Amino acid sequence: MKSILLNAYGEAPYLADVAMPEPGATDVLVRVAAASLNPLxxxxxxxxxxxxxxxTFPSKMGTDLAGVVEKTGSLMSRWRAGDRVVARLLxxxxxxxxxxxxxxxxQLVLIPESIDFDQAAGMPTAAATAWQALFETAGLTAGQTVLIHAGAGGVGSFAIQFAHAAGARVVATASGDGMEIARRLGAEQVIDYRSEDFASVVSDVDVVLDTIGGETQQKSFGILRRGxxxxxxxxxxxxxxxxxHGVEAAFIFHSSDAKRLSAVMKEVVSKRLSVLIDRSVSLESFDEAFARQASGRAHGKIVVCV
Ligand SMILES: NC(=O)c1ccc[n+]([C@@H]2O[C@H](COP(=O)([O-])OP(=O)(O)OC[C@H]3O[C@@H](n4cnc5c(N)ncnc54)[C@H](OP(=O)(O)O)[C@@H]3O)[C@@H](O)[C@H]2O)c1
Known part of the structure; x- marks a missing residue:
């Protein structure tokens, strides 16, 4: 079977023929239909x-995938061949x-009927991180104001929709076409970070979701209300x-969690949210997907169709 491998840090990932994996007792073999990239x-x-x-090299690449159960391990499993599933790998x-x-x-989660493989593959890391940051850690509630940096990015595009659906007032940073995308996803105010200093436009916000770091993070402290x-x-x-500044600050470290991923998928279905897809490419065109992700300019998720 074919897989993208990496031979050493800094080298180009490449498509190779590798041995078919055999499931251990509690593993499930999944035929991948789509996978998505992350800056990770x-x-x-x-x-x-x-x-x-x-x-450990050669290393297989990619964490976020959606596909169909092909075969289960020897121990009894709740999964059956043919189940449509999504997962985030270590x-x-x-x-x-x-x-x-x-x-x-x-680590497997059943994909709801209304979600296709590309959409499902786009969710594990980006959507679950946005959810973890906004609700599990910040405790964002209806009526609060949240500033979401990089509103048209992978994490930001989910964060805007989750926050808007929860009744929060959403301000986002974006540029170019990303501004209209952020508005469409639910941002009430969009700041063009290339031509405007966000720190001079907003103040007294309840929560900031920082997806940029550096100077953006430093300046973000000053636009929060006390507390x-x-x-x-x-x-x-x-x-x-x-x-x-009298504020709280936390670093969100996302780890794979099937329960959270399941809750996030239910939210996407019940609130009719969208999975913003920047582009879909074939496994053979992985180089293009990898370069696009590295550019830092993607609007939503980059999906590899297998
Ligand atoms: N800690 C964790 O567990 C965790 C989990 C997920 C992600 N992350 C990290 O979070 C970051 C964002 O991830 P992502 O998937 O959302 O990335 P992404 O999809 O690659 O973000 C791309 C977006 O960033 C925007 N952007 C670039 N520079 C900007 C700036 N100065 N201000 C505002 N927007 C800007 C781009 O907009 P333009 O088109 O206008 O340039 C583009 O839309 C990455 O560093 C990633 O590694 C961490």
Whole structure:
């Protein structure tokens, strides 16, 4: 079967023929229909995350996938051949960008009928991280104001919709076509971060979702009300700065969680939210998908159709 492999940090990922994986007792073999990229894939390839997620080479790539159960392990399983499933694999294991992959059975989630494979594959990391940050950690509630950075990105496009559906007032940063996308997804106010300084346009917000880091994160402290919350998914926040501004700050570290993924998918279905797809490419055109993700310019999710 075919799989995207990486031979060493910094080298180009490539398509290779590899042995078909055999499920262990509690594994499920999934025939992959679609997989999506995340900036995580670029960071893993570059070796930036070696301290947290060390890879063993040659390493299979890809965490987020959707497909069909092909075969289950020897122990009794609640999964049956033909079930439509979605999952997030451990970054150190990878294997989503492949024709088949093994998934521990407790990491699988059934895909609701109204969701297709491309949409399902776009959800695990981005949607679940947005959910974890906004509701599990920040406790965002109806009537509050939230600023979402990179509103047209993978995480941001879900965050805008979740926050809007929860009754929060959403302000987002974006540029170019991304501004109209952010508005369409539910942002009441969109700031063009290329021509305007967001810190001089908004103030007293309850929650900031920082998907950019650096100067954007630093400036975000100043637009929160006292007692407000800065949620960053990029780098640990400056605690001294948080204290000086009288705000709370937290670094969100997303880990695979089937229960959360299931809840997020139900929210997408029940609120009729959309999965913003930047582009879909074939496994053979993985290079294009990888370069697009690395550009940092994607509007929504980049999907690899297998
Ligand atoms: N900690 C965790 O567990 C976790 C989980 C998920 C993601 N993350 C991290 O979160 C970050 C965002 O992930 P993602 O999937 O949303 O990335 P993404 O989809 O690649 O984000 C792309 C978007 O960022 C926008 N953008 C770039 N620079 C910007 C700026 N200065 N201000 C506002 N928007 C800007 C781009 O807009 P333009 O088109 O206008 O350039 C584009 O729409 C990444 O660093 C990722 O690794 C962390």
């Amino acid at each position: 894939d670029n960071k893993l390839q570059a070796g930036y995350l070696d301290g947290v997620f060390p890879l 970054p150190t294991e990878g294997g989503a960008f492949a024709e088949f992959t093994l998934v521990p059975e407790d 407000g919350k800065l949620m960053t998914v990029v780098s640990p926040p400056d605690e001294a700065l948080a204290k000086a």
